[in-house]
Amino acid sequence: MSEPTTRKLMLFFPKCECEKPIIYLLVKDYDLVVNIFRAKVTPEEEGYLVLDVTGTEENIDRAVEFIKTFNVQVNETGKGLTWDENACTGCGHCVVHCPTYALHIPDRSTMAVAFDAEKCIECLGCIRVCPYGACTSAF
Amino acid sequence: MKTYQEINDRIASGKAVVMTAEEIIDYVDSKGLQAAAAEVDVVTTATFGPMCSSGCTLNFGHSKPKIRMTEAWIEDVLAYTGLAAVDVFMGATQLRHNDPANMYPPGEFRYGGGHVIADLVAGKELQLFALSYGTDEYPLREIRTYFTIDDLNQATMVNPRNCYQNYNVAINRSEKTLWTYMGKLEPNAKNVNYCSAGQLSPLLNDPLYETIGVGSSVWLAGARGHVYAEGTQHAGDCERNEHDIPTGGAGTLALTGDMKQMLPEFVRGVSLVGYGVSLGVGVGVPIPILNEGVLKRCCIRDEQIVAPITDYSSDYPNATGNVLGHVNYKELKSGQIDFDGRQIPAGSLSSYSKAIKIAELLAAEIRSGDFLLSQPYVMMPADTNMKPLKVRDKTT
Numbered sequence: 001m002s003e004p005t006t007r008k009l010m011l012f013f014p015k016c017e018c019e020k021p022i023i024y025l026l027v028k029d030y031d032l033v034v035n036i037f038r039a040k041v042t043p044e045e046e047g048y049l050v051l052d053v054t055g056t057e058e059n060i061d062r063a064v065e066f067i068k069t070f071n072v073q074v075n076e077t078g079k080g081l082t083w084d085e086n087a088c089t090g091c092g093h094c095v096v097h098c099p100t101y102a103l104h105i106p107d108r109s110t111m112a113v114a115f116d117a118e119k120c121i122e123c124l125g126c127i128r129v130c131p132y133g134a135c136t137s138a139f
Numbered sequence: 140m141k142t143y144q145e146i147n148d149r150i151a152s153g154k155a156v157v158m159t160a161e162e163i164i165d166y167v168d169s170k171g172l173q174a175a176a177a178e179v180d181v182v183t184t185a186t187f188g189p190m191c192s193s194g195c196t197l198n199f200g201h202s203k204p205k206i207r208m209t210e211a212w213i214e215d216v217l218a219y220t221g222l223a224a225v226d227v228f229m230g231a232t233q234l235r236h237n238d239p240a241n242m243y244p245p246g247e248f249r250y251g252g253g254h255v256i257a258d259l260v261a262g263k264e265l266q267l268f269a270l271s272y273g274t275d276e277y278p279l280r281e282i283r284t285y286f287t288i289d290d291l292n293q294a295t296m297v298n299p300r301n302c303y304q305n306y307n308v309a310i311n312r313s314e315k316t317l318w319t320y321m322g323k324l325e326p327n328a329k330n331v332n333y334c335s336a337g338q339l340s341p342l343l344n345d346p347l348y349e350t351i352g353v354g355s356s357v358w359l360a361g362a363r364g365h366v367y368a369e370g371t372q373h374a375g376d377c378e379r380n381e382h383d384i385p386t387g388g389a390g391t392l393a394l395t396g397d398m399k400q401m402l403p404e405f406v407r408g409v410s411l412v413g414y415g416v417s418l419g420v421g422v423g424v425p426i427p428i429l430n431e432g433v434l435k436r437c438c439i440r441d442e443q444i445v446a447p448i449t450d451y452s453s454d455y456p457n458a459t460g461n462v463l464g465h466v467n468y469k470e471l472k473s474g475q476i477d478f479d480g481r482q483i484p485a486g487s488l489s490s491y492s493k494a495i496k497i498a499e500l501l502a503a504e505i506r507s508g509d510f511l512l513s514q515p516y517v518m519m520p521a522d523t524n525m526k527p528l529k530v531r532d533k534t535t
Contacts (some may be wrong), residue, residue: 108474
């Protein structure tokens with residue numbers, strides 16, 4: 001058995017696939033631990049799901065193939081929350097309101113703002129507090 | 140003692156010694172004040188943040204046939220037309236037509252005058268729509284067209300109030316979240332927000348207005364600008380600490396500069412949820428080291444500058460003047476301050492990293508001989524105060 005690993009997945013559900021209990025099957029058939037950040041799954045509408053899955057590499061790969069059989073788009077590189085470094089002026093207003101310190105000031109002498117995407121849980125709090133529109137959501 | 144002329148001669152010959160207001164602190168520490176004052180010609184200061192009293196005058200030139208604009212909108216943001224036929228004034232805090240504002244609070248305020256100004260500087264193509272009642276010599280009654288800043292004859296930024304010498308540290312002691320021009324303030328005093336570049340800020344390095352006055356040349360978002368007046372709400376007669384630093388707002392500058400020379404990085408549209416729109420502007424101000432006293436005041440450190448903690452849930456809106464205490468910028472920049480025996484997070488609306496960049500850009504321009512200083516011809520008053528607006532009956 002290989003070591004468990006965690007991968008972030010962004011799923012887009014076309015209109016017709018929303019009824020299928022995909023997440024349940026990921027847990028039951030592929031032995032994955034799921035941690036859902038954001039979801040919008042409404043019958044008769046397109047939906048999305050942003051989640052972390054933890055399990056063996058093989059199981060995650062198989063699970064991704066399984067999800068794709070439902071005509072669900074799987075984005076393994078895309079971020080639901082994007083921080084635009086050029087739009088950011090580095091004021092630091094967001095930093096206080098970021099619960100996981102994904103937005104942070106690494107060096108208090110230069111006060112430049114940095115974004116650690118790995119730590120972002122997509123609470124979207126930064127989108128409202130940024131005066132310069134530096135943070136945007138993919139959906 | 141040096142004169143403006145001597146300093147400018149050294150700049151023009153490429154020999155000027157220039158440092159930022161951050162670099163000068165350690166330099167004077169190691170060299171001593173006297174030696175450093177003889178050697179250093181200019182110290183550069185800077186700030187970047189929302190500058191609410193901002194706008195611009197634009198001249199469109201004349202269409203065929205001509206129109207005398209009486210109402211005008213740029214990207215659906217109302218511009219003031221009571222100037223001349225094709226001159227308009229765009230204010231930074233003007234909302235876009237049909238913006239619901241705070242009808243469903245807190246409003247988002249996605250676009251307004253500040254964004255128009257930023258888009259112009261960024262070279263974007265914008266829509267002009269204007270109406271007129273028509274006259275014999277200006278017969279056209281309606282116009283809709285598209286333009287960029289290059290199509291304009293003049294695009295001149297005016298900031299009636301910029302570079303606030305010092306500013307409030309905002310806190311919220313009520314039980315509901317506040318959305319203010321000082322950002323999001325969590326209830327029950329859970330955070331504070333400040334807005335100053337502290338030891339890099341122009342008027343904190345010249346606290347007694349010895350060198351910065353009407354006529355001083357400034358770096359306004361990359362353009363050569365100047366101080367055209369004391370800023371609105373300038374109040375030099377204020378409480379000062381042992382370093383001559385005002386313990387509250389105090390002095391302000393009115394600035395102007397050519398938008399065609401500006402850099403988009405330093406002109407940004409601002410959307411403050413629940414408050415409105417504004418303009419983020421970067422400013423650099425050179426301070427000529429005329430004597431040891433001027434240099435000494437440029438060595439101000441964050442820990443020597445204090446700002447008043449003000450409750451934006453009650454004291455600020457009701458203009459009580461009450462201050463909950465003072466905190467220095469070293470503590471504020473650490474990201475945590477002590478308030479009522481608790482550590483609470485401190486956020487900023489002013490970008491210190493941009494201020495550093497501006498101070499360095501301006502220093503490089505002066506070193507290269509490109510940027511000359513100008514001697515102010517009117518000094519800013521240190522003996523005037525800010526008057527309140529009284530609500531009263533007609534007296535005559």
